[in-house]
Amino acid sequence: VLMENVCPNSCGWTSRTKRPLTIAVEGNIGSGKTTFLRNFEHLKNSTIIPEPVARWCSVDGRFNLLQKMYENPRKYSLALQTYVQLTMLQNHRAPVSTDFKLMERSLYSARYCFVENLFRSNLLSEVETIILDEWFEHLITTECCVVDLIVYLRTDPAVAMDRIKKRNRDGENTVSMDYLNSLHDLHEEWFAGRSSFPMPANCVVLDANQDADLVKRDFIEYVKNHDFGGG
Ligand code: DCP
Structure with missing residues (x-):
């Protein structure tokens, strides 16, 4: 009897189920x-996985963990990154019935950019980073965490800062230029293949200093020149 190759995480995919083509959208805060993701909401063959940030701001409906982390990063960085890893995993595992699955961020940028940045700035200790890393390495061995394409929205940190100020999210008023610059550098090194971290998928880099319409235009141009199947 042939055993069906079921994902050990019982995420609903089997070797007989077609895995959706998974696109992760990355870029600085x-x-x-x-x-960018809102552009694709109307497409019938795609599912947009909502960003988990709302959950980070309301853990158990009571704790704004994102805000707590910005107020006291030494105390709350491990808690936040542990929760980010859980919610990202849930997004990677979320089964969809469409050909395409578009995610905001992924487990990969959480580890390679955010956790790395907190470690380098001594806000996560070495042992905390090792534990997050062991979890990460374990999780990405499963098929649900496979990503097919990463879209990198590249922005100057100053442009990102302007947008953060305009949206005025609770807690983010303490995000500094230094913080954005270091996150930017980690994204840049990773996408340029200059970091020690692997790139888990093909990637496309878009100039996201531009207006949203132009970023969308550039992405559509990229898609037209590459075969993604499914139309
Ligand atoms: N964050 C974090 N650790 C992570 C991921 C995100 O501390 N591993 C923080 C940074 C931001 C908030 O969570 O304060 C949301 O960051 P994102 O970049 O994921 O989402 P944005 O809403 O900022 O993205 P955009 O403005 O590009 O839509």
Whole structure:
């Protein structure tokens, strides 16, 4: 009897189920990921996975963990990154019935950009980083965490800062230029293949300093020149 190759995480995919083509949208805080994803909401063959940030702001309906982390990063960075990893995993695992699945961020940028940045700035200790990393390495061995394409919305940190100020999210008033610059550098090194972290998928880099319409135009141009199947 042939055993069906069921995902050990019982996420609903089997070797007989077609995995959706999964696209993760990455970029600094304020690079316009949410706005970019809104462009595809009307497509019948695509599912947009809502960003988990709302959950980070309301853990158990009571704790704004994102705000707590910005107020006291030494105390709350591990808690936030643990929760980010859980909610991202849930997004990777979320089964969809469409050909395409578009996610805001992924487990990969959480580890390679955010956790790395907190570690380098001594806001996560070495042992905390090792534990997050062991979880991460374990999680990405499963098929549900496979990403096919990463869209990098590249922005100057100053442009990202302007957008963050305009939207005025609770807690983010303490985001500094230094913080944005270091996150930017980590994204840049990763996408340029200059970091020690691997790129888990093909990637496309878009100039996201531009207006949202032009970013969308550039992406559509990229898609036209590449075969993604499904139309
Ligand atoms: N964040 C974090 N650790 C992570 C991921 C995000 O501390 N691993 C924080 C940074 C922001 C908030 O969570 O304060 C949301 O960041 P995102 O970049 O994921 O989402 P944005 O809403 O800022 O994206 P955009 O403006 O591009 O739509």
